[in-house]
Amino acid sequence: MVLDPPLxxxxxxxxxxxGIGLIGSSMLRxxxxxxxxxxxxxxDGSEGVRARTGALxxxxxxxxTPAEAVADADMVVLCVPVxxxxxxxxxxxxxxxxxxxxxxxxSVKGAVLNALRAHLPEGVHVIPGxxxxxxxxxxxxxxxxxxxxxxxxxxxxxxxxxxxxxxxLSGLWTAMGAxxxxxxxxxxDLVLAITxxxxxxxxxxxxxxxxxxxxxxxxxxxKYSAGGFRDFTRIAASDPTMWRDVFLNNREAVxxxxxxxxxxxxxxxxxxxxxxxxxxxxxxxxxxxIRRSIIEIGQETAAPDFGRERG
Amino acid sequence: MVLDPPLxxxxxxxxxxxGIGLIGSSMLRxxxxxxxxxxxxxxDGSEGVRARTGALxxxxxxxxTPAEAVADADMVVLCVPVxxxxxxxxxxxxxxxxxxxxxxxxSVKGAVLNALRAHLPEGVHVIPGxxxxxxxxxxxxxxxxxxxxxxxxxxxxxxxxxxxxxxxLSGLWTAMGAxxxxxxxxxxDLVLAITxxxxxxxxxxxxxxxxxxxxxxxxxxxKYSAGGFRDFTRIAASDPTMWRDVFLNNREAVxxxxxxxxxxxxxxxxxxxxxxxxxxxxxxxxxxxIRRSIIEIGQETAAPDFGRERG
Numbered sequence: 001m002v003l004d005p006p007l008x009x010x011x012x013x014x015x016x017x018x019g020i021g022l023i024g025s026s027m028l029r030x031x032x033x034x035x036x037x038x039x040x041x042x043x044d045g046s047e048g049v050r051a052r053t054g055a056l057x058x059x060x061x062x063x064x065t066p067a068e069a070v071a072d073a074d075m076v077v078l079c080v081p082v083x084x085x086x087x088x089x090x091x092x093x094x095x096x097x098x099x100x101x102x103x104x105x106x107s108v109k110g111a112v113l114n115a116l117r118a119h120l121p122e123g124v125h126v127i128p129g130x131x132x133x134x135x136x137x138x139x140x141x142x143x144x145x146x147x148x149x150x151x152x153x154x155x156x157x158x159x160x161x162x163x164x165x166x167x168x169l170s171g172l173w174t175a176m177g178a179x180x181x182x183x184x185x186x187x188x189d190l191v192l193a194i195t196x197x198x199x200x201x202x203x204x205x206x207x208x209x210x211x212x213x214x215x216x217x218x219x220x221x222x223k224y225s226a227g228g229f230r231d232f233t234r235i236a237a238s239d240p241t242m243w244r245d246v247f248l249n250n251r252e253a254v255x256x257x258x259x260x261x262x263x264x265x266x267x268x269x270x271x272x273x274x275x276x277x278x279x280x281x282x283x284x285x286x287x288x289x290i291r292r293s294i295i296e297i298g299q300e301t302a303a304p305d306f307g308r309e310r311g
Numbered sequence: 312m313v314l315d316p317p318l319x320x321x322x323x324x325x326x327x328x329x330g331i332g333l334i335g336s337s338m339l340r341x342x343x344x345x346x347x348x349x350x351x352x353x354x355d356g357s358e359g360v361r362a363r364t365g366a367l368x369x370x371x372x373x374x375x376t377p378a379e380a381v382a383d384a385d386m387v388v389l390c391v392p393v394x395x396x397x398x399x400x401x402x403x404x405x406x407x408x409x410x411x412x413x414x415x416x417x418s419v420k421g422a423v424l425n426a427l428r429a430h431l432p433e434g435v436h437v438i439p440g441x442x443x444x445x446x447x448x449x450x451x452x453x454x455x456x457x458x459x460x461x462x463x464x465x466x467x468x469x470x471x472x473x474x475x476x477x478x479x480l481s482g483l484w485t486a487m488g489a490x491x492x493x494x495x496x497x498x499x500d501l502v503l504a505i506t507x508x509x510x511x512x513x514x515x516x517x518x519x520x521x522x523x524x525x526x527x528x529x530x531x532x533x534k535y536s537a538g539g540f541r542d543f544t545r546i547a548a549s550d551p552t553m554w555r556d557v558f559l560n561n562r563e564a565v566x567x568x569x570x571x572x573x574x575x576x577x578x579x580x581x582x583x584x585x586x587x588x589x590x591x592x593x594x595x596x597x598x599x600x601i602r603r604s605i606i607e608i609g610q611e612t613a614a615p616d617f618g619r620e621r622g
Contacts, residue, residue, distance in 0.1 A: 196538025227507025240595035284551035
């Protein structure tokens, strides 16, 4: 997978990325590789991450303060955990130039839109966003320029969003290789509850349950994990702060979808108890078709076992 | 990953593999590549699979009947769904030679041991086995010779098992690249309930729940599956017959582990409802360590996102 060649002239004059983790550092790498911004500014609250960002040489300027980072920026993208959005917005708010576009990459959109609106001044364009992409690794070293290629980025423009601002943000994501879709914050939060948040919670949970069984040792769980369990450990290795914030900030949708999941699971358990093989067989056949569709639209590899290398 | 070179002389005179799916055909390929058997015999209940096995040229002889398959065999390995073990044992029982070793590769061991014992004659060595290896694909074309490399194969010899027979079976698996461990059928069925059976059930279940949500379309679930959901679709694409039989034949252990899982999940749901961020953060941190251990012992790749290629 390769990026398209650099643009002849940048899409954005000054682009500031706040929060240099997996997503922020991937945006920097993609934007730099394709020359999407005249000046690419990075800022992170951690001094160590700022130093590492400088050493990696993935930004034109590593700002020393939030104020410096956003000064004169045409677009600012917040790549911090969902629970930190309000505090960051408060820090940058007074320093934004009029007409600046402010977006984010959080996995929850309703709570983030409220947090940004509460702290950002009139006269800036607030358009939340969410690239549905990532790996289980975190930090500025984990990013890569092709992370967003052929992945979807969902934008949730509030009613009355300026068309030109939306086009500029959408253009940035498209130039980084993503497919852009727009929807309401409420719909986003429900869709992601099922395609991302509840799957993560279930993965964290089964890994926890396995670790706590008295009759089976942790060493056995680890040895025989190739039976299926190890698949779950990948997403259960995702960043704890990010995911704590996701669940705390998308409570209603997560609890609604979890209720469905548990209801369905208890029905399956009952089918097992009463040896209703046909019910199990029907479900197991239906779920195969869904994977085929995901492969067909290019969101998954067809290679057996994800094509993974043996350890 | 490559196999060791072929042996100078075979380990087993005549080896019969019954059931030529992913596992059976992988055993044939590995045994042939390393010359582990003097004569490698294959049989499958499906005429089409027998023809395909012949065309693939992965056995010395494709038998036309179960009787022909096991005649004069020193070792017979049943690679059929767990629910079919009894019927297959009944068919081959009268045709086994005295002193033959009969094993299997089923994912459940208690029920299989009972089924084999009920239908096999005195004078043959019954030693159930389970290679903890596989992919989400099925059938004779899906197998490959290195499937068992660096995976564990669990043998569950009943009390009083002949040492030489156990050594021969263990030698076969070792020669196919596996690490061999022995344990009781009861312990196997509990360990696999947590490392394999319940993870599969949860995966099937979340894919089913997602497909049934009214407010989110199936097309949205598929598009945004890279948020975590698609990981679950891999094991939810596994063979429906095999997995129906697993659940019907390991009911007690599956229901016990499911009970723990659900209890833990409801506690997590409560933590979300009451915004107990510390509880979430603690679990999410603990689960990271388990993945690291699985990677360290070589049962998982450290490559981000399983190293999977983009679609």
